[in-house]
Amino acid sequence: MNLRGVFIEDTFAEAFTMRVARILITGRSARWAREAALNLTGFATSVIGCKCEAAIERELPLRESPDGRPGISVLFMTMGKDDMGKRLIERIGQTVLTCPTTACYDGLPEAPDRVGVGSALRHFGDGFQISKVLGGERFWRIPVMEGEFLVQEKFGMQKGVGGGNFLILARSADAALEAAEAAVDAMSSRTGVILPFPGGVVRSGSKVGSLRSKTMIASTNDAYCPTLRAVTTSALPEQVNSVLEIVINGTDAPAISAAMRAGIDAACRDGVLAISAGNYNGKLGPHHFHLREIMGGGEPA
Amino acid sequence: MSEGVVARLRQRLRHQADLGEVLAGGWTGLGPSELAVRPVYLEGSGTVPLGELFDLRGEPAGRIRFEGDLARADRLAAGLAEGEVIVEGSVGAQAGLGMAGGTLRIQGSAGPLAGAAGPAARRGMTGGELIIRGSAGAETGARMRRGLLAIGGQAEAYAGHAMIAGTILIFGDAGPDVGLWSKRGSVVALGAIEIPATYRYACTYRPAHLGLTLTRLRARYGLPVKKRHFAGRYHRYSGDLADLGKGEILEWTAE
Numbered sequence: 287m288n289l290r291g292v293f294i295e296d297t298f299a300e301a302f303t304m305r306v307a308r309i310l311i312t313g314r315s316a317r318w319a320r321e322a323a324l325n326l327t328g329f330a331t332s333v334i335g336c337k338c339e340a341a342i343e344r345e346l347p348l349r350e351s352p353d354g355r356p357g358i359s360v361l362f363m364t365m366g367k368d369d370m371g372k373r374l375i376e377r378i379g380q381t382v383l384t385c386p387t388t389a390c391y392d393g394l395p396e397a398p399d400r401v402g403v404g405s406a407l408r409h410f411g412d413g414f415q416i417s418k419v420l421g422g423e424r425f426w427r428i429p430v431m432e433g434e435f436l437v438q439e440k441f442g443m444q445k446g447v448g449g450g451n452f453l454i455l456a457r458s459a460d461a462a463l464e465a466a467e468a469a470v471d472a473m474s475s476r477t478g479v480i481l482p483f484p485g486g487v488v489r490s491g492s493k494v495g496s497l498r499s500k501t502m503i504a505s506t507n508d509a510y511c512p513t514l515r516a517v518t519t520s521a522l523p524e525q526v527n528s529v530l531e532i533v534i535n536g537t538d539a540p541a542i543s544a545a546m547r548a549g550i551d552a553a554c555r556d557g558v559l560a561i562s563a564g565n566y567n568g569k570l571g572p573h574h575f576h577l578r579e580i581m582g583g584g585e586p587a
Numbered sequence: 588m589s590e591g592v593v594a595r596l597r598q599r600l601r602h603q604a605d606l607g608e609v610l611a612g613g614w615t616g617l618g619p620s621e622l623a624v625r626p627v628y629l630e631g632s633g634t635v636p637l638g639e640l641f642d643l644r645g646e647p648a649g650r651i652r653f654e655g656d657l658a659r660a661d662r663l664a665a666g667l668a669e670g671e672v673i674v675e676g677s678v679g680a681q682a683g684l685g686m687a688g689g690t691l692r693i694q695g696s697a698g699p700l701a702g703a704a705g706p707a708a709r710r711g712m713t714g715g716e717l718i719i720r721g722s723a724g725a726e727t728g729a730r731m732r733r734g735l736l737a738i739g740g741q742a743e744a745y746a747g748h749a750m751i752a753g754t755i756l757i758f759g760d761a762g763p764d765v766g767l768w769s770k771r772g773s774v775v776a777l778g779a780i781e782i783p784a785t786y787r788y789a790c791t792y793r794p795a796h797l798g799l800t801l802t803r804l805r806a807r808y809g810l811p812v813k814k815r816h817f818a819g820r821y822h823r824y825s826g827d828l829a830d831l832g833k834g835e836i837l838e839w840t841a842e
Contacts, residue, residue, distance in 0.1 A: 312795075353798030354817050389795040416833075418754065418773075418796050419714070419733060420803060427796055436795040 287578050292554040292561060293523075294577050299451045299546070300565035301573035304339070305370050306446030306537055307401070308393030309360040310346065311382055316356035320345075322388045323358040325381035330362075331483045334492075334504055338373045339363045339448060339535055341480035352391045353436075359393055361480040363448055363535055370443050371401040378437065379407050383428070389436040395423070397442030404437040447573050450534035450542040453491065453510065453562040454553050459528035461557025463487075466530040472552035478541035479534060488531040491564060507564070526559055539573050547580050591648035591671075592619055594641040596655025602630035603679065607662030609637055610651070615670040619643035622651070661698070664691045665705075667715060677721060681705075686734070688715040692808065696721030699743070702736045703729035710751060712736065718808045725762070728755045731772065737804055739811060747774045750834060754800065758811060769827045769834035775800075777816055777839045786826030786836055793820055794837060815841065 287294040309326065313319035323342050330340035339362075346357035362377075364370045382390045390403075408415045408426040416427040417439075424439040454469070456462035470486035473479065481487075491510060496502035508514050509521040510529045522529070532549055536542040550561050563577055605628035614622065623638025637643070641653075650671040657663065661679040664672045667686035674682075677695030683702045693701075697719045703726055704711040711731035719727075722740035729748040738746075741759035748764070750772035757765075761780040766772075775797060782788075798817060805812040821837040 312798075314793075352802065353795055354802045355795075355798060387795075389799075391799075416771075416773075417752075418800075420735065420800060425796060425799065427794070433790075433792040434794055434796070436799070 287581065289551070289554040289561075289581060292558050294550070294581055295560055295562040296578055297563050298565055298568075298577065299449070299563035299575040300568060300571040301447050301449035301451075301539075301542070301575065302365075302571040303573070304333075304363045304365055304446050304448040304535070305367055305399075305443050306394075306535075307362045307370060307374065307441050307443045308343070308537075309362055309374075309378070309441065310352060310357055310391040310393040311360065312346075312351055312353050312355040312357040312389050312391070313385070314355065314387035316345070316358075318385060318387045319356050319358045322382045322385035322390075323360050325385065326362075326377050327360055327482075328381075330377075331488075333363075333365050333448075337364070337369065338377075339480075339482040340377075341482045341486075341535075343480055344475040344477065353389060355389075361446075361478075361535065361537070363446055363480075363482075367399065367401075367443065371403065371406075374401065374403045374441060375406045378403060379410070383407060383410065383430070383435050383437070386432055390438065392423070392438045392441040394442030394444060397444040399443040400440040401443050402439065403441050404439040407437055408439075444537070446535065446537050447539050447542055448535040449571060450536065450546060450573070450575055451491075451564050452532055452546060452550055452553075452577065453564065454530045454532070454558055455510075455522065455526045455560040455562060456528050456530075457525055457557045457559060462528040462530045465553040465555055465558045466532060468555060469532055469549035469553040473532070473534065473545045473549040476541070476545050476548075478537040479545040480536070481532060482535055483533055486532060488533055491529070491531045494566060494570075521562075523560055531564065539575070542573075543575060543580050546575055546577075547582075550577070550581060589646055589648040589650075590652065591650030592617075592622060592643060592645040593652045593654065594622070594637070594643050596653075596657065597640060597642055599656055600640070600659040602632070602659065604629050604640065604660045605662050606637075606660050607665040607681075607684070610664050610670075610672060611666035611668075613669065614651075615649040616647050618647050619645060658698075664689075667691055680724065682719075683712060683715075683717045685710065686712045686715050686717065690716045690718070692718045692720075694720050696740065697723050697727070699724030699726055700729060701727045702731055702734070703727065703748075704731075712753065718804075718810070720810070722759065723757075728753070731755070735800070737808070737810060741778070747772060749830075750774070756800065756804070766834060766836050767827060768830050770831040771833040773835050773837060775821075775837045775839075780836065780838055782824050782836060782838065783826065785829040786824040787828055789823040789825050789835075791820050791822050791840065794823075797821065797837065815839075 327340040492504035496505040665684035680698035720739040744762035750769035
């Protein structure tokens with residue numbers, strides 16, 4: 287299958303079930319809402335090293351803002367239920383509570399699984415905190431030097447999907463980066479989808495385990511490293527000199543499929559030779575995103 | 588979606604009617620014929636079934652709409668725990684007395700003691716939302732423990748008297764002695780208010796929780812929330828310092 291001269295490999299991205307929460311952050315201005323969101327989602331690229339994966343989902347239109355102020359929606363993902371509460375308390379406590387003018391709300395009110403966040407952070411108020419119940423939901427007003435920090439008591443959590451991906455195999459590093467940037471632009475601000483890596487792009491795709499160390503759970507994906515073509519079992523076609531990966535997490539598989547379709551379509555441009563995807567032969571993750579099926583040109587492998 | 592049950596007053600009430608038993612306990616699954624037998628105490632006549640005073644129609648959908656002049660109907664939605672009650676006009680005294688949940692929307696004005704505690708009760712409303720688009724009589728929200736009470740017009744004296752917790756928003760002017768003897772709870776004054784001497788000024792700021800509450804009141808109930816209510820600041824007064832002192836009055840200011 288070719289798309290504008292770019293070969294779409296007959297393969298699939300293999301993704302995992304994760305837990306996802308949607309965090310809504312509002313602030314006096316879009317600047318401060320974004321500042322808190324960027325800090326909340328900093329160092330949250332991969333559960334391997336960060337214990338969570340998170341990124342900005344989109345800016346909220348004012349009509350969707352819980353308190354009428356500029357807001358940002360964040361998707362926050364962990365591997366298990368138990369992790370979610372710990373990570374949210376740590377991160378919201380250190381990055382949103384501390385950020386001027388912000389407030390923090392649950393963005394998954396229908397999710398039956400609820401994890402306490404404000405119920406723990408309220409103790410920072412040292413007994414001066416005030417509870418308010420609105421629409422059946424409890425909120426905590428925590429006095430801070432600036433004024434008050436408002437945080438919802440519980441946040442919804444549901445199953446999500448982490449690890450959707452595709453690889454851009456390009457003639458040069460410049461071409462790979464341009465294609466990746468175009469893909470990210472096409473995939474950003476979609477409801478239900480985040481790209482947790484820097485700028486939405488990964489240059490260091492990994493394989494499971496290591497050729498030399500038994501303790502490493504992941505190491506460089508040597509089959510896709512152009513500099514190792516001559517010394518390893520390479521998966522790279524001729525003329526490929528650079529590979530970038532886009533990793534996509536989401537609230538559900540259809541959201542990821544739709545984002546991959548838009549991203550791959552945007553990435554198929556001059557200088558790109560092929561689009562591939564990372565998988566573990568279907569042994570590890572239950573969600574399989576077949577590239578040709580997603581792009582409308584083939585049956586599931 | 589069904590509009591639920593509609594209760595239209597058959598003829599103008601000539602005497603006070605006590606509707607306190609009509610919506611107490613579970614009612615949202617009841618149809619017109621079942622609600623029609625619920626008792627009403629009519630001054631001068633004794634107990635009569637609701638159906639004698641109101642023409643009821645519709646089907647159960649968790650909502651009941653009262654139509655007609657109910658200015659002489661007292662204790663409407665007293666003890667309300669579920670569902671949505673809409674009153675197209677004004678109501679008498681003690682509407683939503685001690686309500687624990689659900690929503691009571693009064694499109695007109697309410698008499699005294701709306702959302703307050705009954706004579707022998709320690710607590711007023713303990714949950715739910717009571718929305719009065721018009722004005723409210725004296726002691727509205729007295730001894731309320733939880734919930735949201737919004738008044739689109741003016742509030743007479745002693746609103747939030749001896750509040751234990753909860754929130755009262757007054758869009759119009761507030762009468763004297765608002766929040767007197769309160770332990771906790773918030774009174775938000777968007778119009779003129781005289782701060783009781785037993786409250787002490789704390790600061791002037793923009794409380795984020797008010798944005799949340801005002802957004803809900805505008806979106807859900809169409810209350811006249813203005814841009815200035817979001818953009819303005821609020822003087823915070825702590826009180827009543829003659830009691831526990833953990834309550835507050837938030838006074839809107841254009842400063």
